Amino acid sequence: MSCVLVLLETRDGQVRPTSLEALGAARDLADSSSGTVHALAVEEADLDLVALGSAGADHVHACGAEAHSADGSAATAASLARELDASVVLLAATIRGRDLLGRIAAKLDSGFAADCIEIQASDSGLECLRPVYGGKAQLRVRVTGQVAAASLRPNHFNPADRDAEALLVQASASEGSAKVLGIHAGAGDRPDVAEATIVVSGGRGLESADNWHILEDLADALPGAALGASRAVVDAGWRPHGEQVGQTGKTVSPELYFAVGISGAIQHLAGMSSSKVIVAINKDPDAPIFGHATYGIVGEASEVVPALAAEIRKVLE
Ligand SMILES: Cc1cc2nc3c(=O)[nH]c(=O)nc-3n(C[C@H](O)[C@H](O)[C@H](O)COP(=O)(O)OP(=O)(O)OC[C@H]3O[C@@H](n4cnc5c(N)ncnc54)[C@H](O)[C@@H]3O)c2cc1C
Structure with a gap:
């Protein structure tokens, strides 16, 4: 896996913990073949390059876009994946991730595996384990082809713990055909139920x-x-x-x-x-x-x- 791209999810300008977990998974894949990990932050966010580097990223591509539509984010991620010749694109299996995964795979003309709890590189592609039938069974999926996309279930992967700082790369975001006019947060300051430990x-x-x-x-x-x-x-x-x-x-x-x-x-x-x-x-x-x-x-x-x-x-x- 020479190049692994992770699409970071941000909320209120902060990178969400599940994206750090995806960086850790990406690091493991990349290390199996001396590859590199690129992270993409489409929306404007507070990007702590030491924290992102420690979690697994070598490069962080920052677009600084305003609240962005799913089709715009997917187009940006697919275009960067092509530019980097990425072999894997990872993102968190959140509500946002569900919206993006299929769009990115369609734009890359790749296969994808959703909601994975394990991933590993194999000679013929990316191997993923994903629960099905409400967790009653687990499916082992191999995504073959030039590039594979996968979303990772929160709390199943760990951020890497490296002594490293990621390099910042300025990037631009593709226009989406829909425009997000506003995001209204729900009340309360508890963590999201999908991410809490x-x-x-x-x-x-x-x-x-x-x-x-x-x-x-x-x-x-x-x-x-x-x-x-x-x-x-x-x-x-x-x-x-x-x-x-x-x-x-x-x-x-x-x-x-x-x-x-x-x-x-x-x-x-x-x-x-x-x-x-x-x-x-x-x-x-x-x-x-x-x-x-x-x-x-x-x-x-x-x-x-x-x-x-x-x-x-x-x-x-
Ligand atoms: C297509 C479809 C999708 C669905 N999706 C979901 C879903 O996403 N999530 C979901 O949760 N459900 C979903 N459901 C509904 C699901 O089938 C159940 O109806 C629902 O989960 C029941 O909720 P409950 O356990 O709170 O209530 P109940 O089944 O009514 O259970 C209440 C429990 O509380 C106990 N209890 C009562 N009083 C007390 C007390 N004083 N102290 C301690 N225990 C007490 C009872 O013994 C009982 O076990 C879906 C159903 C369908 C058909």
Whole structure:
């Protein structure tokens, strides 16, 4: 893999952690054949060349464009990939990444693999492992041809840890046919549920939106924790759709996932079953979620969650 290009995703001018993970994966691919890693930041962002170099980038191409449309970003990435003769293009498997991956592959006339949890170079292309059927099976995919594109599931790759500073290269962005007029952030300052290493999710078992404060308190006790929700509570209007985990919501793979008052429907499991440790809290000992949990607590959410938060605070103090 002589040249690997990583499309950086930025938010509020900051490179998102998942893009640093993609740089680490790119570094491993490039190192297997003494190749180089190029990062592309289409939108204007605070680019810390030491942090990006440490994570794996040799060169950072900065376009400094204003909030950019997906077709413009895809055209910019494809044009740079051609210019560099890149053999692999990587990006994060986020909502934005889902929008971009197919567009980039189409422009490069390449194959692609989405939502990968492992990638490696092989003699005949890029080999990827990706979960399918809601995590019930894993598919090994080989993308052959001159160039391969892949998106990487958050929390499955690590940024490199090098003593290196990336070189800045000024670049220009292709015009998109659509123009982004504004981006309105949702309220709250918690991390995105798809990227957090700890997720505290609630379901219909919480019984009312007014009871969410117990989950917020548990999340507050755990540094960096995000809030998640089942579709039932999102449909009920208790929580915003941005927090929904599952088949029609976000896919998460944190180190620690709390499922509180969530039954464990297949569509919910599709979004969280690759979490490393799953703690289920449910008053029904036969709830299906216990079949997937690392630890299960049978009890009333209103009693178990505050007690757990208090104990965690004692331990972390
Ligand atoms: C096409 C399609 C896509 C879907 N996509 C998604 C998706 O993306 N994400 C998703 O989550 N769902 C999705 N669903 C819905 C899914 O099938 C379930 O209906 C939903 O996940 C159920 O949510 P829940 O677990 O919160 O509620 P329920 O199934 O009603 O479960 C509530 C649980 O809370 C427990 N409980 C009740 N009271 C308490 C208490 N006081 N203390 C502790 N536990 C208590 C109950 O024992 C029960 O296990 C989808 C469905 C379809 C058809």
